[in-house]
Amino acid sequence: DGSVQGMDLSKFKKLGSLQSRTIFGSASPAIGLDFGVTGLKILQISEGSPPALVAAAIVPTPEHLLHDHAKRFAFQLDALPRAIKAGGFKGTRVACVVPAAETFCKLLQVPKNNAIPLDEQVAMTASAALECPPDAIICRSVELPSSNATRTDVLCTAVPRAIVDRLLGACRAAKLELVGIHDEFTTLLRAFAAASPTVDDSGVTTAYLDIGAAATELVIAHGKQLAFARTIPAGGLLFDEFAGESLGYDQVAAHNARLEVDAADASGGAIVTELRSPDLSEAIAMLCEEVRLCLRYHETLFPSRSVDRVVLTGGESRCRALCMRIARQLKLPTQLGDALALVSRTGTEPSMGVDLSKPQPGWSVALGVCLSPTDL
Numbered sequence: 001d002g003s004v005q006g007m008d009l010s011k012f013k014k015l016g017s018l019q020s021r022t023i024f025g026s027a028s029p030a031i032g033l034d035f036g037v038t039g040l041k042i043l044q045i046s047e048g049s050p051p052a053l054v055a056a057a058i059v060p061t062p063e064h065l066l067h068d069h070a071k072r073f074a075f076q077l078d079a080l081p082r083a084i085k086a087g088g089f090k091g092t093r094v095a096c097v098v099p100a101a102e103t104f105c106k107l108l109q110v111p112k113n114n115a116i117p118l119d120e121q122v123a124m125t126a127s128a129a130l131e132c133p134p135d136a137i138i139c140r141s142v143e144l145p146s147s148n149a150t151r152t153d154v155l156c157t158a159v160p161r162a163i164v165d166r167l168l169g170a171c172r173a174a175k176l177e178l179v180g181i182h183d184e185f186t187t188l189l190r191a192f193a194a195a196s197p198t199v200d201d202s203g204v205t206t207a208y209l210d211i212g213a214a215a216t217e218l219v220i221a222h223g224k225q226l227a228f229a230r231t232i233p234a235g236g237l238l239f240d241e242f243a244g245e246s247l248g249y250d251q252v253a254a255h256n257a258r259l260e261v262d263a264a265d266a267s268g269g270a271i272v273t274e275l276r277s278p279d280l281s282e283a284i285a286m287l288c289e290e291v292r293l294c295l296r297y298h299e300t301l302f303p304s305r306s307v308d309r310v311v312l313t314g315g316e317s318r319c320r321a322l323c324m325r326i327a328r329q330l331k332l333p334t335q336l337g338d339a340l341a342l343v344s345r346t347g348t349e350p351s352m353g354v355d356l357s358k359p360q361p362g363w364s365v366a367l368g369v370c371l372s373p374t375d376l
Helices: 069-086 118-130 159-174 183-191 236-247 251-267 280-303 320-329 359-371
Strands: 002-007 031-035 041-048 052-060 094-097 104-111 137-143 149-160 176-182 203-210 216-222 225-232 310-311 334-336
Touching: 002 159, 031 069, 041 069, 041 359, 069 159, 094 159, 094 216, 094 359, 118 149, 137 159, 149 216, 149 225, 149 310, 159 176, 176 183, 176 310, 183 203, 183 216, 183 225, 183 310, 183 359, 216 280, 216 334, 225 280, 236 251, 236 280, 236 320, 251 320, 280 320, 310 320, 310 359, 320 334
Parallel strands: 002 334, 031 094, 094 176, 203 310, 310 334
Antiparallel strands: 031 041, 041 052, 104 149, 137 149, 203 216, 216 225
């Protein structure tokens, strides 16, 4: 079944407290930061059932920085204090997700050794894979279920310590308190796990595809438990590149043409003669083949856990015709996931640069950051 369905997120249950407690009472809920390619997304929600929007803002990335990660990150850090001040956010506590370009994610098979703690073994294995000293990275790991008696399967994420130090320094300079640093994979899963926290879906295996501008984050979950994750270097910029080559357009014109044709395709109407349809078949095939390879690898790890469904999210999932083509190639039941639909709003909340009257699937990671522990 390759059909695309709207995801039913109406049965949203109580999340519990999103605020950290202090001896002086309740602090403001942490402001979530997502350093995306097309823009810095800033989101704050309050606790409740469902949680309510406090404020949202986006700082768009200048076109000349889309392909320059280092300069884009510097631009976003510099713009952060002004955006928070202008965006109507409350308090100074922030939590962020480390950009995928700075995150190492790999499934590691660590030999069982009771003499050395697992965390130390993971750090040593990751540092060897990255060819850097163990103290140059910060690792987090999730132990996966395995029947192997000689090894432990671990999903490891690691970020350069220099990036963490830079985030801390930028927050101090902006008079902000950094209270959480997270990866895109776990935050994405938290955003969707919040839809049904009391439902026992442990028997359901879901592949989440967060299709962004520079990459697609693939997360496979057994119920709400992370089981596999990988960054696939294919996203909207690659689609624009193929569109530009097929049409003879520059990047901006190719991007606009791709969205116009996608909107016409999705509406079911005839494409007017002024619109030239870009050929994205090769780019979509490349993305879907990488996804299929990951699904097959997941099945070698968990032979009894085939993927039951796919949830498409991320900014590119706004292109409904694109999602339909991906669903047809993957041949799995597919849903569109807009996690931000979980958050109640009145329409009067500050929303600088973002139209919250429309679906915003690109904000799933930002929401996940707001739902993540403030553990620094």
